[in-house]
Amino acid sequence: MSCYECGGKLKHSVTTLHLQKEGKPVFIEEVPVTVCMQCGEEYLSGSVAEKVGEFLDKGLQPKISLCVPVFNYKVAV
Numbered sequence: 001m002s003c004y005e006c007g008g009k010l011k012h013s014v015t016t017l018h019l020q021k022e023g024k025p026v027f028i029e030e031v032p033v034t035v036c037m038q039c040g041e042e043y044l045s046g047s048v049a050e051k052v053g054e055f056l057d058k059g060l061q062p063k064i065s066l067c068v069p070v071f072n073y074k075v076a077v
């Protein structure tokens, strides 16, 4: 299997997913992915995506909670 974007070689890795749950940002660490060694595109397998959805629905307690700074572009520029 090769990258759909650039045709580069893929390798197994882990990543941190950035998702939204009920409008709030959620990070999930150490999610297994396949990543392109050339362009860095990440691919999530169907079974992994399914498990991520399942445990978000279960409402598991997070490992830690972060306070995330939010900037507004119009105010900042």
Ligand SMILES: [Zn+2]
Binding pocket: 003, 004, 005, 006, 007, 008, 036, 037, 038, 039, 040, 041
């Ligand atoms: Zn690629």
